[in-house]
Amino acid sequence: KQQAPSKPIMTSPKINKLDTEEHVADALAAYVGDLSAKSIANHGSFSVVLSGGSLIDTMRKLVQPPYVDKIDWKNWLIFWLDERVVPLNHPDSNYKLAYDGFLSKVPIPNSNIYTIKEGLSPEETADEYEQRLKQLVANKTLKTSNATGFANFDLMLVGMGPEGHVASLFCWHFQRFEKQKWVTFITDSPKSPPQRITFTFPLINSASEIAIVVTGEDLADAVKVALGKHANDYYPLPVQKVAPEGNLTWFLDKEATSQLN
Ligand SMILES: O=C1O[C@H](COP(=O)(O)O)[C@@H](O)[C@H](O)[C@H]1O
Numbered sequence: 721k722q723q724a725p726s727k728p729i730m731t732s733p734k735i736n737k738l739d740t741e742e743h744v745a746d747a748l749a750a751y752v753g754d755l756s757a758k759s760i761a762n763h764g765s766f767s768v769v770l771s772g773g774s775l776i777d778t779m780r781k782l783v784q785p786p787y788v789d790k791i792d793w794k795n796w797l798i799f800w801l802d803e804r805v806v807p808l809n810h811p812d813s814n815y816k817l818a819y820d821g822f823l824s825k826v827p828i829p830n831s832n833i834y835t836i837k838e839g840l841s842p843e844e845t846a847d848e849y850e851q852r853l854k855q856l857v858a859n860k861t862l863k864t865s866n867a868t869g870f871a872n873f874d875l876m877l878v879g880m881g882p883e884g885h886v887a888s889l890f891c892w893h894f895q896r897f898e899k900q901k902w903v904t905f906i907t908d909s910p911k912s913p914p915q916r917i918t919f920t921f922p923l924i925n926s927a928s929e930i931a932i933v934v935t936g937e938d939l940a941d942a943v944k945v946a947l948g949k950h951a952n953d954y955y956p957l958p959v960q961k962v963a964p965e966g967n968l969t970w971f972l973d974k975e976a977t978s979q980l981n
Pocket residue numbers: 770771772773774775801802803814878879880881882885886887888911
């Protein structure tokens with residue numbers, strides 16, 4: 721008999737307000753290095769979900785000493801929170817961005833890097849990625865959340881756009897309300913390119929750890945809406961729907977927090 725999902729216990733987010741983007745990069749590397757060691761000691765692998773955008777550059781300290789030599793890269797598993805439906809060598813590909821800035825510099829086995837399948841429609845791409853995740857749960861490569869039944873990733877690294885979007889979940893688009901699917905698609909993304917796939921909130925919020933990494937003045941307004949004293953008074957921004965059953969940690973620089981009192 722299938723057990724009813726247990727109720728997740730929410731913990732309050734940890735908010736790291738740091739001085740500069742350089743400090744954010746340092747703190748992020750220390751945080752990821754620590755989680756990697758704990759996850760691998762606990763269950764033999766570290767499943768990491770990457771965003772695109774500025775996040776990859778902010779991860780740069782991980783490919784430098786001391787982290788690059790200390791981390792047990794062979795046990796990392798890499799996934800994408802969202803991906804643009806373009807060839808993997810296209811300048812818009814989140815995989816290409818991650819490969820050029822991060823993956824090409826560390827010895828993660830190719831077989832542990834879960835890219836989208838090329839040459840499919842956005843809907844087919846999303847369905848195929850979701851099926852692959854379900855197979856990885858079935859063969860115990862990935863854990864399952866006892867609370868939700870969705871895959872339970874060890875870490876999601878989440879960037880945010882200036883209007884508060886995360887992954888490819890945008891403010892006025894229905895994908896943000898998806899409840900059943902693990903991965904969905906969008907063909908009219910307000911940010912180019914228009915065709916993308918994205919993890920849904922139920923999957924995102926089944927993670928053990930989520931880091932929201934936000935630097936730069938252009939994000940200050942969205943940070944004010946998300947974390948300011950009127951945060952609960954409005955139609956929530958997508959970033960405000962990030963509420964994992966595990967821990968949520970924000971990494972912010974001074975520019976991003978410049979609109980907070
Ligand atoms: O389009 C995207 O945008 C967001 C935010 O990117 P940023 O450049 O403002 O950091 C990113 O997290 C997402 O993965 C990407 O596809």
